Amino acid sequence: MxxxxxxxxxxxxxxxxxxxxxxxxxxxxxxxxxxxxxxxxxxxxxxxxxxxxxxxxxxxxxxxxxxxxxxxxxxxxxxxxxxxxxxxxxxxxxxxxxxxxxxxxxxxxxxxxxxxxxxxxxxxxxxxxxxxxxxxxxxxxxxxxxxxxxxxxxxxxxxxxxxxxxxxxxxxxxxxxxxxxxxxxxxxxxxxxxxxxxxxxxxxxxxxxxxxxxxxVGPGNGPAFIEKSADIPLAVKRIIDSKTFDNGVICASEQSVIVEECIREEVMAEFMAQDAYFLSYPEGRKLEKFILRDNGSMNPAIVGKTAEQIADLAQISIPKGTKVLIAEETKVGKNVPYSREKLAPILAFYTEKDWEAACERCIEILHNEGVGHTMAIHSQNEDVIREFALKKPVSRLLVNTSATLGGIGASTSLVPALTLGCGAIGGGSTSDNIxxxxxxxxRRVAWGVKELEDIRGDKKPEKFDDHPHKELIERILKQVLEEMK
CATH class of the missing domain: 3.40.605.10 (Aldehyde Dehydrogenase; Chain A, domain 1)
Incomplete structure (x- = not known):
């Protein structure tokens, strides 16, 4: 043939x-x-x-x-x-x-x-x-x-x-x-x-x-916000667990980390202590060339590979045992590779003045790609969590958990699923875990429970004596009876 x-x-x-x-x-x-x-x-x-x-x-x-x-x-x-x-x-x-x-x-x-x-x-x-x-x-x-x-x-x-x-x-x-x-x-x-x-x-x-x-389901591009009240070592551990699980191929996995200025150094130190590697500016520019193809789609050469394999591909020298590659970023856009979905152990790192600015940055990232899908927040501040819940254009806001495992319902009480709806805002038909x-x-079988008079609101007289036209009816009835004689 x-x-x-x-x-x-x-x-x-x-x-x-x-x-x-x-x-x-x-x-x-x-x-x-x-x-x-x-x-x-x-x-x-x-x-x-x-x-x-x-x-x-x-x-x-x-x-x-x-x-x-x-x-x-x-x-x-x-x-x-x-x-x-x-x-x-x-x-x-x-x-x-x-x-x-x-x-x-x-x-x-x-x-x-x-x-x-x-x-x-x-x-x-x-x-x-x-x-x-x-x-x-x-x-x-x-x-x-x-x-x-x-x-x-x-x-x-x-x-x-x-x-x-x-x-x-x-x-x-x-x-x-x-x-x-x-x-x-x-x-x-x-x-x-x-x-x-x-x-x-x-x-x-x-x-x-x-x-x-x-x-x-559309693409995921979930940001993870670490708020200053968070348990930072645990938040970092959860993000690394998530981003390295099956080398980051689940679409709910974190794609960027957003932190407040006041905890920037502490978060960076914790990531490094847990075997993440922050790329220098030249290293970041070398790697970003491998994230997207010329047509703007994700490069399959990085998908599901380890941090060490990706570093070899980009000819970057990193410490043995590195789990995640992190690049500091300040921009968001279709032509900004680190701000896009990366189904690999690669993260963008954004620093914002406060949680309100971080909130807006998360929204910007999501509208760039991944709107309607998933994001994570690490915080002990219930007011901030509530504000994020009210404003973020996602179907799943995951609190103090791995986005990968939380999104699919493994570490949360969401419906266990491997197809995650993005809702109308994400171009989908449902926001459910399918x-x-x-x-x-x-098919609904419904018995009648009201009559037209009930729907109109008409009052049905309980007795003839209460009928509003009792006198008229009696006169007509009297006249009919006399004519019959």
Missing amino acids: KLKDRDLLSIQETRDLIVKANAAQKKLAQLSQEKLDLIVKAIADEAFENREKLAKLAVVETGFGNWRDKVIKNAFASQAVYHSIKNLKTVGIIKEDPSQKIIEIGVPVGVIAALIPSTNPTSTAIYKALISIKAGNAIIFSPHPSALNCILETTRIIKEAAEKAGCPEDAINCISNVTLQGTDTLMKHDQVSLILATGGSAMVKAAYSSGTPAIG GPLNLINI
């Missing part, structure tokens, strides 16, 4: 998978909540059992992150997500309110097209399969080409486990001949009900432009 025919193969495979998924979903929709829950548990258990194998496959294939942290992500995607959804009602009667005379019925949306990124490939596939099947939907994965094999293996493992537990065949599948044309076919097909898009900005934009309802309830329609 000639290379030019690969697009046709991909389109045909995708169409075939959609037909099979549609038939499987009709069977899936007939299953009870109890049966769906058994299938979901089987998927979670098998994915957890294979967490290390899949993590290593992902690192070998993509070159992003490190396998030990990907093991944790696979465990999170399987067990933490499972435990958060296992008791949810998603199909059949999910809620009854006798006092208001309303019943809510969960209805699966149908076939879901799931775009899977290369940064978190196996964990995202596991997570999306769990929330889709829990909601009674079939799912087709469209994998990033650079993570194809590990996603195919993840699909095989969870598909076999699901079908052994009674899941209809072909309710879980993955495109193996991956092309843009195949993915485009998947997103635009009239038998696909919803797109669940996790990936780069271009792919998410394509999902929203496809004509099919979509839930997508779960099964985002993947169903709710």
